[in-house]
Amino acid sequence: MQPDELFKAAQARAASLSLPRAQEAQEQLRAQALALFSKIPEPPVYHRVEDPARKAAEALLPELEQLLALALALGRAGARMESTERILAALTAHGEALCHTESGRLLQAEEAWRRALELERLAHPTRSLGVKETSVPPVYDRGTGASRFDPKNESVAQVKLLCPNTGCKRINDYGYVPGPGTHPYVCPACKTPFLAYFGELRGLEVEVRRASKRYFFTVDEVRGAGSSRIEFEEASGEEFPVARRDLLVFLYTEARELKAVVNLTNNRLMWISPASSCFVVTAAFGEGAPELVAFREFRDEVLRRHVLGQEFIRAYYRHGPGVARWVVERPRVRRGVRTVLTQVHRVLSKTRSGRT
Numbered sequence: 590m591q592p593d594e595l596f597k598a599a600q601a602r603a604a605s606l607s608l609p610r611a612q613e614a615q616e617q618l619r620a621q622a623l624a625l626f627s628k629i630p631e632p633p634v635y636h637r638v639e640d641p642a643r644k645a646a647e648a649l650l651p652e653l654e655q656l657l658a659l660a661l662a663l664g665r666a667g668a669r670m671e672s673t674e675r676i677l678a679a680l681t682a683h684g685e686a687l688c689h690t691e692s693g694r695l696l697q698a699e700e701a702w703r704r705a706l707e708l709e710r711l712a713h714p715t716r717s718l719g720v721k722e723t724s725v726p727p728v729y730d731r732g733t734g735a736s737r738f739d740p741k742n743e744s745v746a747q748v749k750l751l752c753p754n755t756g757c758k759r760i761n762d763y764g765y766v767p768g769p770g771t772h773p774y775v776c777p778a779c780k781t782p783f784l785a786y787f788g789e790l791r792g793l794e795v796e797v798r799r800a801s802k803r804y805f806f807t808v809d810e811v812r813g814a815g816s817s818r819i820e821f822e823e824a825s826g827e828e829f830p831v832a833r834r835d836l837l838v839f840l841y842t843e844a845r846e847l848k849a850v851v852n853l854t855n856n857r858l859m860w861i862s863p864a865s866s867c868f869v870v871t872a873a874f875g876e877g878a879p880e881l882v883a884f885r886e887f888r889d890e891v892l893r894r895h896v897l898g899q900e901f902i903r904a905y906y907r908h909g910p911g912v913a914r915w916v917v918e919r920p921r922v923r924r925g926v927r928t929v930l931t932q933v934h935r936v937l938s939k940t941r942s943g944r945t
């Protein structure tokens with residue numbers, strides 16, 4: 590196949606494509622393009638008829654054509670942002686490389702592939718913060734007098750973080766020296782410390798439950814060797830778009846309570862509305878109790894609809910953790926709370942069956 594044929598086919602497909610919401614389409618394009626890039630084979634160095642790279646290139650062409658069409662359609666809808674523009678450029682170069690690889694034009698394939706890699710890097714703005722240096726500097730550079738063994742000047746990146754402390758949530762620029770581990774910061778607005786854990790997304794599983802979602806993030810340490818698994822339950826039901834290799838920041842209070850996750854690559858934020866901390870109820874019944882489900886439904890279906898209910902939820906989250914700790918430490922109180930809650934639960938169950 591010639592690159593021209595591929596691009597014509599993509600344009601024809603774009604013309605008949607009906608787009609979902611622009612922002613969703615952009616996220617879809619980004620995630621799928623990054624997934625595709627990681628599968629694209631290096632062009633073979635020697636000419637062989639039965640080369641596995643040629644077969645692989647042939648197999649990837651339909652997927653690439655589809656993504657090209659999506660990017661082109663976004664442009665036609667006037668919804669193409671700069672980031673989409675960059676992905677389109679990388680897709681185009683990879684498309685050329687795949688066509689040449691598939692047809693055995695190895696020199697052109699090599700040239701397009703190198704260009705595609707550079708464009709791919711540009712299409713992923715935070716990638717350079719996350720990876721280790723790939724180009725090894727010369728042992729001694731006569732021109733600059735620099736040696737590979739000189740101490741490195743780690744560059745400080747500016748990142749936008751928000752203060753996870755209760756009642757603050759203010760956004761500020763913070764300096765960030767890429768490196769593993771938790772980074773301590775102090776919010777200039779409320780003068781309260783907080784912690785930020787940076788990681789590159791390797792995998793994400795989402796388990797959808799009745800009134801919440803459980804997230805399992807696997808992230809690679811930035812410029813470190815390790816990886817971590819971070820899991821939590823979240824009840825807001827909001828979408829959190831991510832793609833492999835996105836740079837994420839997990840924001841904790843000083844007491845190591847996870848409050849928010851920021852995706853620095855696409856500037857999306859998820860506040861963790863604490864499903865797993867239906868605090869008072871959890872303390873009295875224990876996590877996983879069937880009563881919890883009823884209370885959460887009550888919260889979502891009844892309380893959230895009323896102004897007073899919303900006030901109650903806010904107060905509950907503000908004071909809940911403290912109260913819960915207090916309850917857990919006192920078995921007699923715990924029994925008392927449980928009795929009261931059981932009564933409430935009985936009433937709730939009745940209302941519920943009455944409503945449905």
Ligand SMILES: [Zn+2]
Pocket residue numbers: 752753754757758759776777778779780781
């Ligand atoms: Zn603050």
